[in-house]
Amino acid sequence: MDPLSREHAAARDASDPLGGFRARFVTDDPQRIYLDGNSLGRLPVATRDRLAALVSEWGERLVSGWSEWIDAPVHVGDMLATGVLGAQPGEVIVSDSTTVNFYKLCAAVLEGRPGALVTDEGNFPTDRYVLQGLAAAHGRELRLVGDHGDVQDACARRDVALVALSHVAYRSGALADLPGITSAVRAAGAEMVWDLSHSVGAVPIGLRAAGVELAVGCTYKYLNAGPGAPAFLYVARERQAGLRSPIWGWFGQREQFAMERPYDPEPGIRRFLAGTPPILDLAAVEEGARLTVEAGVEAIREKSVAQTELIVALHDATLAPLGFSLGSPRDPALRGSHVSLRHPEAWPICRALIERADVVCDFRGPDSIRLGVAPLYTRYADVWDAVDRLRELVAHGEQRLVDAEPGRVT
Ligand SMILES: *Cc1c(COP(=O)(O)O)cnc(C)c1O
Secondary structure (H helix, E strand, O other): OOOOOHHHHHHHHHOOOOHHHHHHEOOOOOOOEEOOOOOOOOOEHHHHHHHHHHHHHHHHHHHHHHHHHOOHHHHHHHHHHHHHHOOOOOOEEEEOOHHHHHHHHHHHHHOOOOOEEEEEOOOOHHHHHHHHHHHHHHOOOEEEEOOHHHHHHHOOOOOEEEEEEEOEOOOOOEEOOHHHHHHHHHHOOOEEEEEOOOOOOOOOOOOOOOOOOEEEEOOOOOOOOOOOOOEEEEEOHHHHOOOOOOOOOHHHEOOOOOOOOOOOEOOOHHHHOOOOOOHHHHHHHHHHHHHHHHHOHHHHHHHHHHHHHHHHHHHHHHHHHHOOEEOOOOOHHHEOOEEEEEOOOHHHHHHHHHHHHOEEOEEEOOOEEEEEOOOOOOOHHHHHHHHHHHHHHHHOOHHHHOOOOOOOOO
8 A cells, every 4th residue: 555645544543552532532623634733732522521520619619629629730740740751749730831930940040040041042932032031130141042953062161050942843843852952951060941842742751861850841732731721840859949939929838828927938849839720720731631641652652753754755745846845854753743844835825724725734934834743633644634635725826815914823
């Protein structure tokens, strides 16, 4: 059978060990192909049911519910730590947004540690902005390197306090050498903070094995926790007592309900909590993460690699002749779970693909269309059909039939 045929893709679905997981998600849209799970994952059926039950529980229990709800940031964090992140219980909390958690860790590191801040110029905007703000507030230099290969040079003068990078680059999908960069940065005497937003739930991450001490990441992408669901924050146990959150909130306080005492943070990971946790959202993180833990990140990664390989192969065979080029690393070992396809008309092509062909992708400027695979619910046949609809649309110039004005959200 031709490995690039639709028949072959369908046969792979029939023997896919993860194939059963698709039914655990809400998919009321048989025509639609959703390749944007790297921006917002699908809704798990269990989450819909759990949230309905939890809303009722709120109505019945009211304030007495807090005696159980209050530990959710740590309990859900433990599930992520052991099932997804390769960390230990007590090293992860789920709270606030990725932006806020990133700020908390970077600010904690800078307290009492002189030196420059380093990131790469292609890093996710919120990370660059937070670092810019911290550099301005603390009177530090922010060094932007061209790519991860330049990080060691940027640290060579040993005048760097902090390096912060993303594990998977949001535009190209490039996968960083997490253990290698971490140990090089540590050897240069600097702290390393990782943003795992685009890898968590799609790429195996052994935080402790890689010697990572500080990390944050998102739960609403591959972990399917829902729009605006809280993020996670990881601090290796041995670093916890020595780092202080810049937000002195009552949820980080030792003996929180002995309310008269001055601020004295918890010794453990709870010191990075700030205010009252969003209990409904935390339940959604728990249900989303549970599916990933059940499937196993290794199995997810295996299917993700096979599916991005299929996109690359179909690109070479059918899209390259139409003016596309590959915007992601060709070697799957250096790639996360999405493939960026570059084209001079990327924006109208992306619009047309969504509006006219019912393939949900997204656009990242200046010229990339991202096709993300989420192995818990993306089928091989979806990948095949999406590339085929894309080929057909561009072959007929249908991108010239849509409104090319950029929207508020791309
Ligand atoms: C998605 C993403 C974020 C999102 O941050 P929010 O605070 O949730 O808006 C942050 N960093 C990276 C690398 C991301 O991919």
